[in-house]
Amino acid sequence: MEIRQVFAGAAEENPPAAPSYRYCPLCRAALLQKEEGGRLRRVCPACGFIQYRNPAAGVSVLIVRDGRVLIGRRGPGGVAAGKWCLPGGFIEYDEDFLTAAKREVLEETGLAVRLRGIVNVASNFLSPVLHTLVIALWAEIRHGSPRPGDDLTELQWVGRTGPFPDMAFAADRYLIGSFRPDHGTGLPVDGRFA
Ligand SMILES: [Zn+2]
Structure with missing residues (x-):
């Protein structure tokens, strides 16, 4: 691809x-x-x-288990409400992106994860008022079982080739479809956070 x-x-x-x-x-x-x-x-x-004016920096996390990826349904009141996306969110000003990724995953899925690699970085021109720069990370579950929280109301596992529900962001659909764990983990992450 x-x-x-x-x-x-x-x-x-x-x-x-x-x-x-x-x-x-x-x-x-x-x-x-x-x-x-x-x-x-x-x-x-x-x-x-x-x-x-600068893009808003965020993280998206591909939590992978048995070749499937966890996605969540976006709750009411936010951007693309009711549509599905990878867990993630904006990086706080006093936070590094790895900590942000682990925090967002815990808040939205209840899972503690081990970050394995950086798989892509995406510029998303979502609307005239929202331009994001998103770092996509690959993660594995350390412990916990998935339960939706924070901005997400439902969770489901999807295969790389779908079928997909109505996805909120083109980048997420691409990331899930192009993810190849057998081709390496991407750029390694700082082990002090992994
Ligand atoms: Zn002034």
């Missing part, structure tokens, strides 16, 4: 355009549009604050 790392959401033709601050979040002065580093950005004339 051809390697793929960039995925679009519904608005494939539109580059992400998140809403801008109008007033400085630090000193409340009105922001100006200014060229900064070759791009138009919102800049505060009073205190120098610059509004940078």
Whole structure:
């Protein structure tokens, strides 16, 4: 299978355009549009604050058992509610991505996992206001039995070739389909966290 790392959401033709601050979040002065580093950005004339826009960093985890991968159904109120996805979520500011992966898996599936490798990194242009950069990790269960929690309301095991329920993210479907444990574990993870 051809390697793929960039995925679009519904608005494939539109580059992400998140809403801008109008007033400085630090000193409340009105922001100006200014060229900064070759791009138009919102800049505060009073205190120098610059509004940078960056993708939100997240993790997705392929928990593999007997050649099958665990997916969860997304609860009401969030992005793609009712659709299915790999366990995962956003990395907190004071957290490394390995800790985030283990935390999200525990919260969403009740499982303690051993992280085995980095299998891919994906840019997801999901909507004009949501652009994520997701590190996909392969994990094995250390202990626990799967039960849905946090953002997920149901869990199920799926085979690499499906059949799949209605998936929330193109990247997840690709990751599950392209995962080849017999071709190696991907990039090793830092053993202090594994
Ligand atoms: Zn300011």
